[in-house]
Amino acid sequence: MSKKRTPLKRAKDFALYVTMRKALNEYPRFALGGAGHILLRAPEGNMPGEYSTAAFHVLYPDEDILKADSGYMLLDDTMKEAKILTEFESECGTKERSIIVAASNAAIPAGIKVAVDTILDIEPIGPRALRIAARVVLKIRMSEEQAAQLLKYPTEHMWVALRRERKVDDVIQKLAQTPRNEAPTGRPKPSQASASLAEMHGYGKAKEWGLQLARDLFEWSVGIIPWDDVDKGLVLSGPPGVGKTVFAKALAAECGVELITGSLGQWQATGHLGDTLKAMRATFAKAKKAAPAILFIDEIDSFGDRSKFAPDNKDYSTQVVNALLEQIDGIEGREGVVVIGATNNLENIDPAILRAGRLDQLIEIELPNASDRIAILAAHLKSGFTASDLEALKVATQEMTGADLAKATREARRIARLAKRPVSVDDVKVSLPAMVKIEGEMRHYIAVHESGHTLVGNRLRHGIFMGTTIVDAISAQNTSARGGAAYFDMPLIARRDRQYYCDQIAVMLSGIAAEEIVFGAFADGGASDLAAATRIATLMESRFGMGGTLRHSLAAQDAELERLRQFDRHLSERVHRTLQEEFERAKTILAEDRRLLDHVTSELVGEGSLTPHRLSELMDQNAEGAAESAERLSA
The missing domain is CATH 1.10.8.60 (Helicase, Ruva Protein; domain 3)
Structure with a gap:
């Protein structure tokens, strides 16, 4: 099906089109349809994205967008030079004609200055452009004096006040009676973000997804791609405080659309079940009316999983989940609305919400790394x-x-x-928060623990050793933070049989195994290792059929696995036996390499880190020392 450019149905778009055409008239060859690359600077107070529809009418006056050899891009003050040049090359550089619309305060890289044929300034909308737009789109005729009077008022007020059935003098009178700090009726205040999504840090894949969504929404809005090609649903997971709500605000700003928010708690606050469902539907209807828009549902896990509802509230909760599914399904037929859910507990969400075609994109926002x-x-x-x-x-x-x-x-x-x-x-x-130094006995203890992980992981070749570190200090507010870690790169695709999982358990328990060899007993710092090893040993018995029975269990969450161990004594005994065997195996490996264990520990205490190359050197030195000792004994 042919994709045509979006009609100029809004008076504002037509007025911006008039001002753009006037600017382009200064370069007649391009204005008459000839080849060229033009950079247009938007006037102060106008965002580049406001000119998108106007630019597409200049570039594609009557032909199929997909067949036209034209390009278009935006340039704002947050974009880095490398990104600007890359986008120009992909969007405009290979085209016959292109328009770049830049923010008034955007820095224009030298590479763009030499690439474009000319740089032109777009004038603000004046009385002439307003009169033309009102006559063509709204069928309203006004004098130059009336147009000048209208332009004295906030433009966002003016555009929503101008309607076909209204007389110009009535509009002017209404605007005069409206306080300037009052938002225009029926137009919620747009979402504001402290920074554009492109300039934000710590969001990883979520940021990549958001930037792609911004591009897709723009291309959908001008008819380049159909709505079916736009991601319509996402669930953001992550611990509290990582910025899921901040991300939604920045995303809405990046996309240039309105952000509408809702949550089960907000909808339930209105009253009984009927009121809750009514409030939910009203929020979705608001998003549909504001399209293109982003609908952000906070704490979406609070709806729960229908398979886990307690009998006393099952009917109520099931109806609420069903209503949510009905609204999300409806979004597929309501173009322009993207639904984003946020959660701290992904496992509590009903699987139907995450089904393909609903909120089927899952992205975890992790704690930000050091940089x-x-x-x-x-x-x-x-x-x-x-x-x-x-x-x-x-x-x-x-x-x-x-x-x-x-x-x-x-x-x-x-x-x-x-x-x-x-x-x-x-x-x-x-x-x-104040910092607590890791020194003395505590530093030695952590070094022994991490040396155990390093040597057993390396001996069993359980992944590729990447390095080991111990920290110099930890926050007094977070004393449970890891004091060190041994890093192994694990293959994404591998044959995982019983021996694979046994090796994994041995590596996990090797930290406390090293402690027992050196100190005679292990401390509580290995609790998380023990928890992970117990989980794997239980899954081997209950889910993977790699233990005393081939019986498969659906249990996968820690609480479910704990119940299995509590109520199945035989399974609990087999888990204990596996853990004990792998713990002893780890101790045997470390006892055989006791000299190397001490050398690696000393290296970590002194340097705070161990590279794969340095480990190889220590292993070679240890082997030479062992050979010399053997020669002396034989002599």
Whole structure:
């Protein structure tokens, strides 16, 4: 089916089209349909995206968009030079004709300046453009004086007030009676984000998905792709504070659409079941009316899983979930609405919500890594700090969420305000939790533990050894944070038989095995290792058929596996036996390499890290030392 450019049905779009045509008239060859690449600067106060429909009418006056040899791109003040040049090459560079619309304050890279034929300024909408748009689109005739009077009022008020059935003088009178700080009736205030999604840090795959969605929504809006090619549903998971709501706001801003929010708690607050369902439907209807829009459902796991409902509220809860599914299904036929759910507990969501065609995209937002944490701090401080200025704060911010970092920067700015001076790195340090140094006996203990993981993992060739580290300090607020780790790169695709899982258990238990060899007993720092090993041993018995029975169990969550162990004594005994056997195997491996264990431990205590190359050197030195000892004994 032919894809035609979007009609100029809105008076605002037509007025912007008039101002764009006027600017292009300064380059007649292009204005008359000739080849060329033109950069147009939007006037101050106008976003580049506002000119999208106008630009497509210039580029594709009557032909099929998919067949036309024309390109179009936006350039705002947040885009980096490399991204601008890459996008120009893919969107415009190979085309015969193209238009770039830039924000008034956007920096134009030298590469773009030499690539385009000319740079032109678009004038703000004036009385002439307004009169033409009103006459053509709204069938309203007005004098130049009336048009000038209308343009004195906020444009967002003016465009919604101008309607075919209204007289111009009545519109002017209505605008005069409306306070300027009052949002126009029927137009909710657009979502605001502290930064564009493109400039935000710590969102990984979610950010990639969001930027692609922004491009897809734009291409759908101008008729390049059908709605079926746009991702219509996403569930964001992750611990509290990682910024799921902030992401939704930034995404709406990036896409240039309205953000509409809702949650089960918000809908239930209105009353009984009928009121809850009515409130839910009203939110979805609001999103449909505002399309294109993003509908954000917070804590979507609170709807629950119908298969786990208790009998006393099963009917009520089932009806609520069914109503949600009905509304999400309806979105497929309501073009322009993307539904995003957020959750801290993905396992509590009804599988039907995640079914293909509904919210079928699942992305986890993890805690930001060290470089992302520093970038987030720099973005919040807004005081010219670079990543290198804040490098010393990587350890102090370990395990902190985006919300934690925002709180710390607020406190730093408060300290600076009270001192009546600019904020400093020291202000940020004071605002972060105190640090506890890892030294002495504790450093030795952690080094022994991580050496055990390193050597057993390497001996069993359970993945590719990538390195081992121990930290110099941990936050006093988060003393449960890991003091170190041994890293192994595991293949995504492998044959996982019983021996594979037994090796995995042995590696997990090798930390406490090393402690027992060196200290005579292990401490509580290996609890998470023991929990993971117990989980795998239970799955071998209950789900994978690799134990005492081939019986398969659907249990997969930790709570379900714990119940299996509690109520099946024989299974619990087999799990215990597997754990004990692999614990002893790990101790045997480490006892055989006791000299190497001590050398690796000393390396970690002194250097704080161990590379694969350094491990190979220590292994070679240990082998040479063992050979020399054997020669002396034989002599």
